[in-house]
Structures are given as structure tokens and as C-alpha cells.
Ligand SMILES: Nc1ncnc2c1ncn2[C@@H]1O[C@H](COP(=O)(O)OP(=O)(O)OP(=O)(O)O)[C@@H](O)[C@H]1O
């Protein structure tokens with residue numbers, strides 16, 4: 001359930017930790033000895049050029065494939081040996097992509113409960129509960145106050161930002177500990193992007209963590225606590241937002257793009 005506990009990241013033990021994770025696809029070395037952590041109640045940005053390895057890194061976290069031998073993944077401090085997509089999902093790791101997250105022809109309430117539908121005592125789908133819970137979530141957590149947006153609305157008719165709101169709310173409602181957002185603002189207008197960024201901030205207010213991948217530093221910087229910069233499969237930089245201004249970060253990103261290094 002959503003609970004409103006706000007505050008700073010909790011730095012006790014990471015929700016997820018990658019140690020020495022490498023991934024090769026034939027000749028391509030997509031990741032090289034990556035160390036990466038996300039703490040509870042923290043939003044971590046992941047920046048890097050096309051092909052830097054960002055999606056590969058989060059796919060390793062999602063259990064989509066195994067790291068090369070020698071790499072380790074820890075969840076809440078525990079080494080996970082048999083990491084799979086199903087396992088990762090069961091432990092509370094949810095991924096949100098642009099446009100791919102929802103069943104377009106289904107109403108909002110169906111989408112919110114997709115794959116985890118409550119049943120009544122006769123084993124039938126509890127549609128009434130799903131509808132009323134959907135209405136509650138929409139007004140309390142998604143800020144959909146407009147009468148035009150109703151739980152029965154078909155997702156196809158919603159704007160991109162509203163769709164991302166449904167996807168993020170679904171992840172939080174089902175107690176995701178870690179929400180992974182891989183370029184969630186692709187193709188969205190300015191207003192829709194703003195809404196999506198607000199939803200991303202709400203992940204933290206709900207006491208959960210997120211990894212936010214986006215090419216646009218102007219989207220990432222305002223909502224994150226820490227930032228990793230990936231370059232050609234390697235971690236090229238790690239920053240606490242409080243230690244670096246947006247302008248300095250932009251300078252450094254240009255330097256990485258030019259030289260592959262953050263050093264002067
Ligand atoms: N399944 C795969 N098979 C072969 N090569 C792959 C595979 N997945 C990724 N790669 C390669 O690994 C490298 C990193 O890809 P990845 O998708 O992680 O980059 P990215 O940082 O997400 O890029 P973008 O910003 O374009 O999404 C690329 O060179 C890519 O071609």
C-alpha cells in the first residue's frame with residue numbers, strides 16, 4: 001500500500017547492489033565491472049549516451065539476464081544466486097517503459113490490477129472492489145480530479161503522462177520496493193513530461209526507490225538524489241546531487257562524451 005513517509009534517503013543497506021557486474025554479448029562488452037547501488041527511499045539517475053549500457057544494467061537488475069561470472073547482485077543485503085524476472089518481480093522490482101506498460105484497450109481499473117486481480121469468495125473477479133479501489137487511487141494518488149477521467153476510461157484515450165501515472169501508481173500500490181523507469185518520457189509533451197516527473201517524485205514520498213534513465217539531464221537532475229554516469233559500459237562518474245550543480249554536471253557529461261573520462 002502507499003504510505004506517506006517522506007524524508008531523505010535511508011543509507012543503511014542498499015535495496016539493490018551490483019558488484020563487479022559485466023555483461024558481454026558475443027564481441028560486444030556492454031558492461032564492464034559495474035558497481036552500482038540504490039538505497040531505500042532514493043531516486044538514482046542513470047545517464048549516458050546511446051549504447052552506454054544503461055538498459056543492459058537495468059535488465060541485469062530485472063533478472064532479464066545473468067551477469068557474466070564474477071558479478072554479484074544483492075537484494076536488501078542478500079546475495080541472489082537464482083535471479084530471474086519472476087523472482088525480481090516477486091521481490092518488488094517493477095519496470096516502467098514509455099507506452100509499453102499498459103493494455104491500451106482495457107479500462108484503467110483493469111490495468112491497475114492486471115495480473116493480480118482480487119477475487120471474491122466464489123473465485124470470481126471482484127470487479128466492484130477493483131473499480132472502487134481504482135477510483136480511490138486515482139483521486140488520492142494520481143491527482144486525477146477531473147470528472148473526465150474515470151476508472152472505466154479506456155487507456156488508449158489517455159495522454160502519455162496520465163498513462164505513466166497509471167503505471168507508476170500500479171507499481172507503488174503493489175508494493176514495489178524499486179521502480180525502474182527506462183526513458184519514461186520519450187515522446188511526451190512538456191506538460192505530460194512534467195506530470196510524469198511529479199509521479200516519479202511521488203515514488204520517494206511513498207517511501208520507495210527508483211532508477212530513472214533518461215537522455216535529458218533537465219528531466220533527471222531535478223528529481224534524483226544521486227546520479228551515475230555510464231560510458232561505454234563503465235561507470236564514469238557518481239555524484240550526490242547536493243555536491244554538483246546542473247551546469248557542472250552538463251560540463252562533465254560533455255567531457256565524458258569527448259574523452260570517455262571525467263578527469264581534467
Ligand atoms: N541482446 C543483445 N545482444 C547483443 N548486443 C546487445 C544486446 N543488448 C545490448 N547490446 C549492446 O550492448 C550495448 C549497450 O546497449 P544498451 O541497450 O544497454 O545501451 P543504452 O545505454 O540503453 O542505450 P540507449 O540510450 O540507446 O537506450 C550496445 O552496444 C548494444 O548494441
Ligand SMILES: [Mg+2]
Pocket residue numbers: 054055056
Ligand atoms: Mg536503453
